[in-house]
Amino acid sequence: MISIECRDINDLKPELAGYLSEKLPAVPVIRTNDIVLDPLTKDAEISVNDVHTYVKTFLERENINDCVVSVDGDKILVSTTSERRVQVKRPDSGLLECPHCGMVTPYKEEMDVHIRIHYFF
Numbered sequence: 839m840i841s842i843e844c845r846d847i848n849d850l851k852p853e854l855a856g857y858l859s860e861k862l863p864a865v866p867v868i869r870t871n872d873i874v875l876d877p878l879t880k881d882a883e884i885s886v887n888d889v890h891t892y893v894k895t896f897l898e899r900e901n902i903n904d905c906v907v908s909v910d911g912d913k914i915l916v917s918t919t920s921e922r923r924v925q926v927k928r929p930d931s932g933l934l935e936c937p938h939c940g941m942v943t944p945y946k947e948e949m950d951v952h953i954r955i956h957y958f959f
């Protein structure tokens with residue numbers, strides 16, 4: 839299974855996962871330090887090269903140009919070349935509300951995980 843190690847861009851993980859789910863026949867699973875791509879069907883072929891390309895395209899789209907994306911077996915490593923960690927500014931007061939049941943959370947990551955449960959029923 840292909841994983842994307844993205845400790846250096848932790849704040850962008852939910853966005854990257856969303857982007858990859860649009861581009862690849864896979865369900866991205868967000869973990870503490872990486873994203874694992876779970877193929878949608880057992881026949882779905884996901885190539886490391888495709889993932890590599892999409893991760894780079896995503897970073898370009900987000901105007902992040904101090905990241906290096908490298909491939910190590912079936913692992914993609916995203917690392918920043920500068921000292922700083924990539925930070926995304928989010929509105930402080932922005933509470934997110936689930937459109938299905940009205941659950942409220944300030945954390946987009948938690949909401950992304952939460953919303954997914956509605957699709958299993």
Ligand SMILES: [Zn+2]
Nearest residue numbers: 936938939941
């Ligand atoms: Zn809900």
